[in-house]
C-alpha cells in the first residue's frame with residue numbers, strides 16, 4: 001500500500017513536472033493560441049503519451065476509414081495491460097532522454113523556425129505506424145483529463161528522441177533558441193565526415209540561394225556608344241555591331257525593317273546601307289578606303305595617266321587596231337596580207353579561235369594588230385578587243401553584206417567610242433557590191449565618205465592585195481588625227497590579251513603595254529595574280545628585255561593565269577606585288593561569299609521543287625580566252641528541264657586528276673584545242689569516263705545540246721493503227737472469253753497495244769493474249785476481216801465494245 005502510494009506520488013510529481021512544462025507553452029506561443037485555442041498540441045493534459053497508447057486502439061479517423069462509426073471517446077490511457085501489446089507498434093526503439101540534443105540537428109532547425117505557425121504543425125512529427133496527432137478527436141469538456149494515476153509507469157514511459165526534442169523546444173522561446181544555433185558547441189556528424197560543412201553550416205543555416213530580385217539591384221553598366229565611326233568594307237554585321245557597341249540582333253532587326261534579311265555573319269559592303277544604319281543609331285559612319293586605295297594602286301585610268309605626263313616625255317605611239325567582223329568575211333586573210341604571213345592555213349575549221357596580237361612594220365608606219373575572232377562565241381573577247389583598241393577595222397565581205405556579228409562589232413566599237421574604218425573585202429569577187437554595203441552602213445548610222453559622211457571605207461581584197469596599201473595609209477591618217485601618245489618613261493601599264501598554261505614555262509600571258517615601258521624583272525600586279533617578268537618575247541618569238549607603248553609581248557614568271565582583259569600595273573618590288581595580289585584575292589573571296597545566294601526564297605524553292613536533271617561538264621582548252629568562250633557558249637544553252645553544271649573550266653591538257661574528278665562527279669570532259677595527257681589515257685579507259693575533243697567551238701556546243709536532249713525522258717506517243725468492233729462473245733473452256741470482232745479500220749496486230757472502249761470510255765488497256773482468225777493464231781488482221789481477240793485476265797467484254805490498236809513511239813523532249 002505504501003509502495004503504491006509512493007508510486008502515485010512519483011507519478012503525480014512527474015505529471016506535475018509535465019504540466020509545468022506545458023504551462024510554459026502558452027507564453028511561448030501566445031499568438032498561435034489565439035488562432036486555435038483548442039489545438040490538440042496545446043492541451044495541458046499529458047496526452048503526450050497518447051500516440052504510443054492510442055496506437056493500440058484505432059482512432060476515430062481510422063474507424064472512419066474502416067467504415068465504423070466514430071466514437072467520441074477520449075483516448076484511454078492504458079497501463080501495464082496495454083503496454084505489452086503496444087510495444088511491437090514502435091518502429092523505432094524508444095531512446096532515453098537526451099537533453100543536450102545537438103542544435104544543428106535538422107529536426108531542431110526545422111521546428112525552431114520562428115515563422116512557422118505552430119498551429120499548422122502536429123505537435124509530434126507523424127511517423128509511419130503512428131496515427132497522426134491531428135487525426136485524434138478534438139478534446140471536449142466532457143473528456144476526462146487523465147489523472148496522474150492513469151499515467152503509465154515510469155519504466156513504461158520512455159519518450160522517443162523526437163518527443164524529448166520537442167519537449168526541449170517547447171521549453172524555450174524562439175529568442176532563446178536562436179542564439180543556441182550560434183553556439184560554438186559542435187558535434188561531428190556526416191557532413192563533417194564528407195567535408196561538406198562550411199562556415200554557414202556552423203551557424204546552423206543553409207546558404208541562401210541568390211534571388212532574382214537581388215540581381216536586379218545590380219548596378220547596370222553604362223554603355224557609351226560612339227557618335228562617329230570609321231570602318232573598312234566589307235564588314236560583318238557582328239563586327240559592325242561590336243564597333244557600334246550594339247547587339248548584333250539590333251542591327252539585324254533594323255536591316256530587316258529595311259527589307260534586308262541578313263544574319264550575324266553576313267557581310268555588308270554597301271556604303272549607303274551602312275551609313276543609313278549608323279544614322280538610325282545616331283552614329284556617323286565613314287568608310288575607310290585607304291586600304292582599298294592602296295590595293296587599287298592608282299585611281300587614274302591609263303588615258304588620265306598619259307594626260308598627266310609632261311609633254312616632253314610623251315611620244316607618238318603606234319595605233320592598236322582591231323579587225324572585227326562576221327565569220328569568214330576575211331579578217332585573218334587581210335591581217336595575213338598585211339604582215340605577209342599565212343595564219344589562215346594553221347587554223348582549225350578555218351576560223352580564228354582566239355585573239356592574237358602583234359606589231360606590224362608597214363610602209364605607212366608601225367601598227368599593232370589585234371586579230372579578234374569573228375565567231376559569235378567570242379563576243380566577250382571581242383568586247384575586250386574593242387576596249388584596248390584605237391581604231392576598229394570593220395571587215396565586211398562585199399559579196400555578202402552586213403551580218404549579225406557585223407552589227408555586234410559596230411555596237412561594240414560605238415560603245416567603246418572607237419573610230420571605225422570599213423574594209424569592204426573580197427572586191428575580187430564578181431558579186432561584190434560596195435553600194436549595198438554603204439546603204440546597209442547608213443542604216444546602222446554609219447554614213448560613209450562616199451555618201452557624204454565621216455566613215456572611211458576601203459574596197460580591198462585579201463586575195464589580190466588590192467586596196468591593202470590604201471587601207472594602211474588611211475589607218476596612219478586616222479592615228480595621226482587621234483594623236484596617240486604615251487609616256488615611255490612611266491611605269492608600265494596595260495591589258496592582258498591572252499593567257500595560257502605552258503607545260504615548261506607555267507602560266508604565260510600575252511599583254512599589251514599601253515603606257516610606260518615594261519622591263520625584264522619588273523614586278524607586276526594583275527587582278528589577283530602577280531608576276532616578276534622572267535622572260536619577254538615579241539610576236540616573232542624573239543626574246544626582248546623592254547617593251548614600249550603599244551607593244552604586245554608574251555611574258556612568263558606569273559603566279560597564276562590572269563584573266564584576259566584584266567589590267568596589269570608595275571609596282572615597286574615583288575614583295576609589294578605579292579602583298580597586293582594576296583589582299584585582292586582575299587577581298588575577292590569575301591566578295592564571292594557575299595554573292596552566294598543567302599536563302600532559298602519561295603520562288604527558288606518552287607523552281608527547285610521541280611527536280612532538274614544535271615549534266616556535269618569539265619572544260620579544258622589551250623588558252624584562257626578559249627575556255628571562257630567555250631564556257632559562255634555552253635551556258636547559253638537554255639533549258640528548264642536540264643541544267644548544265646560546269647564543274648571546272650581551265651587551261652591545259654586533260655590530266656589524270658581531271659579524269660578522276662570526272663569519275664567522281666559523273667561529268668563529261670570537253671577538250672577544246674586541248675589534248676589528253678598520255679598517262680591519263682589508260683585511266684580514261686579504266687574509269688570509262690567520256691572525253692570529247694573539239695577543234696571547232698560550235699561542234700562542241702551542238703553535241704552538248706544533243707547530249708542534254710538525250711538525257712531527258714522520252715515522251716511516249718500513242719499512234720492508232722487500227723480498230724475493231726466486238727460482234728459476238730464466245731466462251732471457251734480453254735481460253736475463257738473470246739471476243740469475235742470485225743476489223744473496221746487499219747490493221748489489228750498481235751503486237752499492238754489495245755484500248756477497249758465502251759460508250760466512248762476506255763475501260764481497259766494492255767496487250768492482247770491472242771489474235772485468231774478462225775482457229776489459227778495470226779500476226780495481224782486487216783480491215784474488213786473477222787478475228788477473235790482474247791485478253792489476259794479480262795472477261796468484261798460486251799457486244800458493241802470497240803478495240804483500238806495503237807503503237808507507242810517515244811519522242812525526244814525539247815530543252
Ligand SMILES: Nc1nc2c(ncn2[C@@H]2O[C@H](COP(=O)(O)OP(=O)(O)OP(=O)(O)O)[C@@H](O)[C@H]2O)c(=O)[nH]1
Nearest residue numbers: 327328329330331332333351352374426461462463
Ligand atoms: N575571194 C576572196 N576570198 C577571200 C578573201 N578574203 C578571205 N577570203 C576567203 O574567205 C575565207 C575566210 O577567210 P578568213 O580570213 O578566215 O575569214 P575570217 O573573217 O578571219 O574568219 P574567222 O576567223 O572565222 O572569223 C577563206 O577561205 C579565205 O580564203 C578575198 O578578199 N577574196
